[in-house]
């Protein structure tokens with residue numbers, strides 16, 4: 001791996017750095033020696049010509065795409081650049097309601113107008129249903145869309161029929177962006193019944209967070225282009241959004257994640273599938289299931305029904321879930337759990353005790369209708385606003401994004417008008433300690 005090799009060589013030199021970063025590699029307890037910036041031989045993320053260019057090209061080859069761009073600010077910066085590359089001021093872009101909050105940053109920067117796709121909500125399972133072909137076809141027929149964005153998979157692993165949606169969009173000349181932040185591993189899962197990756201579904205721009213599902217450091221992400229035509233535009237926007245001090249820890253971890261996936265992902269996913277199957281069978285026998293199992297889904301997003309005292313019991317055994325929310329607990333399985341299955345074995349041992357806990361009896365949230373987008377997110381953002389309590393926000397237009405994290409799913413977007421139902425919903429989220437009590441309105 002070239003980036004890691006060059007960094008190792010640099011780290012071995014007995015040098016006196018008179019350049020950033022300020023720690024000058026003198027605090028090994030704080031930072032490893034790979035924390036460098038654009039020194040000679042390390043290339044330049046804003047205009048890759050050498051080591052970064054070659055590392056990106058290698059990942060592109062692994063995924064079978066025309067171009068790959070390394071990202072040092074997560075999929076968030078990739079989605080912003082993707083949106084700004086496809087749509088400009090006043091252009092329309094289809095956006096499903098339960099998208100990630102970074103999409104709003106893309107809408108504000110581009111000046112585009114979102115055409116919201118109203119996803120259905122499954123109350124018993126407490127989750128959004130992915131967009132359907134009918135919903136997409138209706139919006140294509142009713143609007144002059146320039147772009148569309150789909151999440152594949154969502155936080156809980158559910159996927160739309162991404163290949164069909166992409167075909168529909170392409171037949172109408174609509175460019176497709178896939179938010180595949182949670183799906184960098186899908187490409188390698190054909191043999192183990194993982195959903196199809198947006199890369200293979202011919203989406204135009206695919207944004208992935210290897211830091212979520214492959215062995216890469218937090219924030220390390222990449223963006224793929226199935227056709228290189230948009231490359232200059234993507235680089236242009238990334239150069240605007242990216243830091244001018246990209247971390248080589250992140251870049252080298254991307255190179256590592258790409259190589260690791262290329263050489264080991266298929267084999268480790270097969271092993272992980274066997275481990276997950278054993279877990280699932282035990283859960284079924286113990287009646288520990290959240291989802292009906294009918295919908296196509298990424299099974300690495302392992303879920304358990306929430307039970308009283310469950311989080312404490314899990315943590316006491318060293319099992320730290322990704323999320324405990326409403327009726328479910330999400331545990332992400334990755335290649336690392338196949339490499340070393342100690343965590344899965346610990347979880348297996350706990351299942352009978354978890355099954356003995358009482359169920360959580362909290363009524364599911366009543367989801368309000370999609371708010372009306374009165375003005376574009378950019379226009380609302382640019383107007384002055386004032387902070388008010390939720391009760392005073394009734395009838396007003398939001399200037400602020402509300403998207404509780406994790407997972408950052410949109411609730412309110414700048415430019416949307418709040419009705420009594422939205423205010424009640426926000427108050428309920430506040431009562432559940434998910435958000436603060438204020439909102440900025442125009």
Ligand SMILES: Cc1ncc(COP(=O)(O)O)c(C=O)c1O
Pocket residue numbers: 073074075076077099100102151154155179181182209219221407408
């Ligand atoms: C669906 C989805 N898209 C995009 C993102 C942003 O990814 P990142 O944290 O790598 O910026 C997230 C983060 O949780 C997400 O859940």
